[in-house]
Amino acid sequence: MEPFRLGGTMTENSARNPHTEALLTLAAAMFRYSIWPSLGVGVVGVVVFGLINGMPGVLGAAIGAALAIGSSMLTLFLMRKSAGAGPHIGMAASLGGFILKLLLLLLIMAALKDVEALHRESLGITMVAVVVVAAAADAMAFRATKLPTIIPAGESTSDS
Template sequence: MWRWDRWGTVEYDGPALGQAQVVRRLSGSMARGAALVGAATTVVCAVGGIVAAGVPGLSAAALGGLLATGSALLTPVLMLRTTHLEPGAVMLAAFGGLAMKAIILLLALFTLGGAPGLHRMSLAVTMLVVFITTTAAEAWAGQKLQILIGTDPGSTDA
């Protein structure tokens, strides 16, 4: 069984057994943590956007938070898609997700930065802050996961 902790990640009663179970638990916990932290950070940045530039700041912060939080979910999805592959492929997918996330956010910033009705600085700051906080939430989720290395304690293998 599992239960939520206050950071939005999941604590399981027992350790994960096998690579597929580890990756599934890790990606699920990463996705939940990133979504929760991304939403909370977006709200804080939206308030800052209102203070800085009014409605254009609010709309830019909301859009930036939505894009950054959505792109944060790319890494867990890629990890789930590579569950059946070798551990190196899963690590490569996780790193590729981080790199793709940064590229997507930079392209979005350059594309939307000059749009009328959006405050460019609110957009940029929100995207950067949400990127950092969701990446930290994903790392936190990975650090909390219990992994059993070796044979299953209930197995008859010595």
């Protein structure tokens, strides 16, 4: 029976490829470590900015949190999808995903700039706070997994 992994199950190739297995393990750990703190910071942002700025603060903070959490989840999705393709494709997917996220966020922010129903500063501050917490959680997940950063050719993670 294959173990459950975020975004699907392991492929036959991933069970043999130490790079793929390491990336899938890291993506699952990053999800576990970041989802609850990110949601928590988003909720705190909604409550705090709701108290300070009323309904526009609630709406702005909720949109900011949703954008930041969605961005983090897109990163994990790309990690999962590119894991079996090799390190060079993984790096290309990371760079392409980063550029795609920047463009999407730019377009969304441009579309929201004149919306009177939301408080822009609440959106921005909440978004930055969630991104910082998610990045810190991702770093903690990497340290906690104790994955080797260099895996010599021909070795597998089960040989350790």
